[in-house]
Amino acid sequence: MLTLQCPYCGVWAEETELHAEGEAHLKRFGPESDDADFESYLFMRENPKGVHFERWRHASGCGKFFHAARSTTTLEVFGTYSAQTLEPPKDIKDKISAKYPGWSWREFS
Amino acid sequence: MSEAVSALSGAEFKGFASVTETGLRGMITVRGDLASKAMTAAIKAATGADVPAQRKVAVGGKGKVAWMSPDELLVVVDYATVLDTVATLNAALSGGHALVANVSDARAVFEIRGVGCRDVLAKLAPVDLSHSRFAADEIRRTRIAQVPAAFWQTESDAFEVICFRSVAQYVFDVLRLSATKGGEVHHLG
Numbered sequence: 691m692l693t694l695q696c697p698y699c700g701v702w703a704e705e706t707e708l709h710a711e712g713e714a715h716l717k718r719f720g721p722e723s724d725d726a727d728f729e730s731y732l733f734m735r736e737n738p739k740g741v742h743f744e745r746w747r748h749a750s751g752c753g754k755f756f757h758a759a760r761s762t763t764t765l766e767v768f769g770t771y772s773a774q775t776l777e778p779p780k781d782i783k784d785k786i787s788a789k790y791p792g793w794s795w796r797e798f799s
Numbered sequence: 800m801s802e803a804v805s806a807l808s809g810a811e812f813k814g815f816a817s818v819t820e821t822g823l824r825g826m827i828t829v830r831g832d833l834a835s836k837a838m839t840a841a842i843k844a845a846t847g848a849d850v851p852a853q854r855k856v857a858v859g860g861k862g863k864v865a866w867m868s869p870d871e872l873l874v875v876v877d878y879a880t881v882l883d884t885v886a887t888l889n890a891a892l893s894g895g896h897a898l899v900a901n902v903s904d905a906r907a908v909f910e911i912r913g914v915g916c917r918d919v920l921a922k923l924a925p926v927d928l929s930h931s932r933f934a935a936d937e938i939r940r941t942r943i944a945q946v947p948a949a950f951w952q953t954e955s956d957a958f959e960v961i962c963f964r965s966v967a968q969y970v971f972d973v974l975r976l977s978a979t980k981g982g983e984v985h986h987l988g
Contacts, residue, residue: 698869699940700853704925707941750942752868 692760697770699752709749714757715777715796739763741786741793743778746770759786803878806907806967814978816913820971821959824908825862825881827874829888831897833866841891845884846874856938856951865938865951873938873949878903907967909974912957917987919977920950920958928987944973 692705701707713735719727736742742762747755757775759768759782766789769782777798786793793799807820831838833850842850847859851866862876862884876884881903888899911919917928923943927933933952940949946969948962962970976982 701939701941703941707925750947751940752871754868 692765692767694746694758694767694770696748696751696754697756697772698754699748701748701751703748703751707748707750709747711745711747711755714743714745714773715798736796738795741768741790741795743795743798745773761790803904806964807971810971812971812975812978814975814980815983816911816915816919816978818919818971818974818978819910819912820967821908821910823878824903824906824961825874825876825878825884826901826903826906826961827876827881827885827888828867828900828902829872829874829892829897830870831892831895833870833872835895837892837895838897841888842872842874844891845887846876854938855934855936857936865949867938867940867949905964906961907964907970909960909962909971910953910957911960911974911978912954913978914956915978915983915985915987916956916958918984919974920960921987922977922982922984923973924948924950930987943970946970 693702694708695702716731719731740761740763742760744758745755746758755773756770757773758770759778760766768785771779771782803823805820805822809822810820812818839850842848842864846862846864848857848864851857851864854866856863856865862874865873867873874884881901885899885901892899921928924941926939926941935952938949938951942948943962946962946966948960948970950958950960953959
């Protein structure tokens with residue numbers, strides 16, 4: 691059972707109060723974009739063993755979307771952060787680096 | 800105008816704690832910039848309360864205000880005065896980008912009263928309801944069994960639960976089941 695802190699209302703919410711909303715930091719390629727880019731935006735997802743960045747929604751609570759960084763193998767949560775950002779905050783990246791030196795996930799490391 | 804009735808017409812259940820549908824309640828959703836001066840003034844004018852801090856309920860002379868999310872408040876007043884309160888809020892917020900919606904008839908309110916009231920809720924919601932963790936002036940939006948709901952404390956042994964009117968019967972049924980005699984947990988007092 692995952693317990694994540696919603697960065698918007700501060701509640702430590704467990705999984706059943708939240709809704710998983712897929713991968714975080716997707717870059718959207720819409721109409722007029724390259725076919726390969728559009729395909730990768732639609733279908734290509736990370737499936738890492740280890741560090742992962744996800745989008746969650748505090749569905750039964752304040753209703754806001756947020757991002758979470760966690761490990762898919764140990765279920766360790768490195769932190770949650772606002773969805774109004776293009777990359778994970780530095781303190782969360784540092785926390786991951788301390789545990790998994792040399793980690794990388796898409797363009798982040 | 801037709802006569803307004805609440806979802807379950809005041810249904811009651813007495814177990815180790817009592818569960819009562821409290822009847823009609825005025826509820827207004829207000830969205831906007833909670834830090835703005837206009838919002839502070841509007842909430843003050845409508846309820847006499849200040850804009851509550853994160854997850855808190857502020858009580859004023861004319862009603863309560865609950866923090867629902869970083870850009871949303873719930874104003875709770877008497878059902879009879881809800882239209883006046885909406886008018887007051889709309890007038891006070893008219894200059895900026897804000898929303899005021901009367902949701903009174905879309906909601907149901909239950910009161911759980913009795914020594915085991917915390918246990919009744921703790922069995923249904925993924926929330927730490929221990930005395931030291933759940934503050935007296937706190938509102939918690941969460942789920943009750945399978946539906947969204949919110950609750951706050953009104954007295955040391957009483958809670959109020961709000962949910963959508965469409966699931967009022969379901970919420971009453973699960974609260975009733977949770978409060979049935981023999982189901983005491985004696986964990987939270």
